[in-house]
Amino acid sequence: MAVDLHTHSNRSDGSETPAEVVRLAAEAGLTTLALTDHDTLDGIPEAAAAAAGAGVRLISGTELSVQWETGAMHLLAYFLDPGAGPLQDAMAGIREGRSDRNRRLAAALGRLGMDVDYDEVAAEAGGTGVGRPHFAAVMVRKGYAVDIPDAFDRYLAKGRPAYQERDRLEAAAAIDLARASGAVPVVAHPHTIGVGADDYATAFRALARVGLGGIEAHYAEYPPELRLHLAGVAADLGMVATGGSDFHGTYKPEIRIGRGRGDLVVPDECVERLEEARAALP
Ligand code: AMP
Numbered sequence: 205m206a207v208d209l210h211t212h213s214n215r216s217d218g219s220e221t222p223a224e225v226v227r228l229a230a231e232a233g234l235t236t237l238a239l240t241d242h243d244t245l246d247g248i249p250e251a252a253a254a255a256a257g258a259g260v261r262l263i264s265g266t267e268l269s270v271q272w273e274t275g276a277m278h279l280l281a282y283f284l285d286p287g288a289g290p291l292q293d294a295m296a297g298i299r300e301g302r303s304d305r306n307r308r309l310a311a312a313l314g315r316l317g318m319d320v321d322y323d324e325v326a327a328e329a330g331g332t333g334v335g336r337p338h339f340a341a342v343m344v345r346k347g348y349a350v351d352i353p354d355a356f357d358r359y360l361a362k363g364r365p366a367y368q369e370r371d372r373l374e375a376a377a378a379i380d381l382a383r384a385s386g387a388v389p390v391v392a393h394p395h396t397i398g399v400g401a402d403d404y405a406t407a408f409r410a411l412a413r414v415g416l417g418g419i420e421a422h423y424a425e426y427p428p429e430l431r432l433h434l435a436g437v438a439a440d441l442g443m444v445a446t447g448g449s450d451f452h453g454t455y456k457p458e459i460r461i462g463r464g465r466g467d468l469v470v471p472d473e474c475v476e477r478l479e480e481a482r483a484a485l486p
């Protein structure tokens with residue numbers, strides 16, 4: 205059996221509805237699914253209802269971009285329920301910052317000579333949860349890029365001409381807010397913390413000191429040795445190793461739910477460890 209603890213629906217930058225994400229998880233034989241849309245818990249009620257009908261366990265979650273010493277990184281927060289709470293309340297401000305960044309991004313593309321109207325991008329996103337992949341999709345449709353990765357490589361990625369910064373929580377503050385909200389904070393796809401594989405132990409020791417609960421070791425894009433190495437780093441620091449596909453539907457067409465590029469198996473015991481970390485929260 206297997207689980208998938210990192211997926212996106214069309215409430216952020218995935219292409220499928222929350223219910224469809226759950227259906228695909230059930231079809232893949234997964235026992236547990238976490239829906240981790242960027243900056244929002246909007247899809248959780250729909251996913252939870254679908255999961256109850258499909259015999260899949262749903263873990264509520266989100267994925268936030270936070271600032272750490274070495275740069276921006278992504279933080280997953282598990283068992284974060286919709287409604288009010290310390291992190292949930294802060295997420296409203298994060299969504300405003302995203303909206304403001306999106307407007308500046310549309311303007312920057314205009315200055316670069318591209319006819320990319322913000323309303324078109326919002327329509328691509330289905331109204332809310334607009335992200336760079338939606339810009340990329342519109343750019344591909346209009347012939348400004350050959351595919352989504354090409355749009356990022358040439359225009360949208362950090363350091364490229366259309367890139368716009370946005371306000372982020374500091375990692376330590378986001379970790380505190382997550383814990384205060386009953387959620388377990390986990391670093392997503394750890395290569396993005398901006399240190400080499402040899403320095404993971406040092407970097408994660410510092411993050412463990414500020415309350416990090418886990419590391420996404422079983423990530424679809426990682427070779428088996430790196431997954432094992434990261435799981436070892438997590439175990440040494442008393443943290444949970446989690447894992448997931450980072451499914452985005454058609455926005456990352458090569459990634460399948462639960463299976464990644466075909467070789468991903470996230471063990472069921474990741475969920476048990478995550479539960480223990482939740483029970484240990486103050
Ligand atoms: P945003 O949250 O709007 O800044 O967009 C970030 C999202 O864009 C990530 O969650 C990925 O889904 C996607 N993304 C980031 N970098 C790339 C890339 N180089 N190629 C394709 N997709 C990317």
Ligand code: FE
Nearest residue numbers: 212217242452
């Ligand atoms: Fe994404």
Ligand code: FE
Nearest residue numbers: 267278392393
């Ligand atoms: Fe991410």
Ligand code: ZN
Nearest residue numbers: 210212267450
């Ligand atoms: Zn993700």
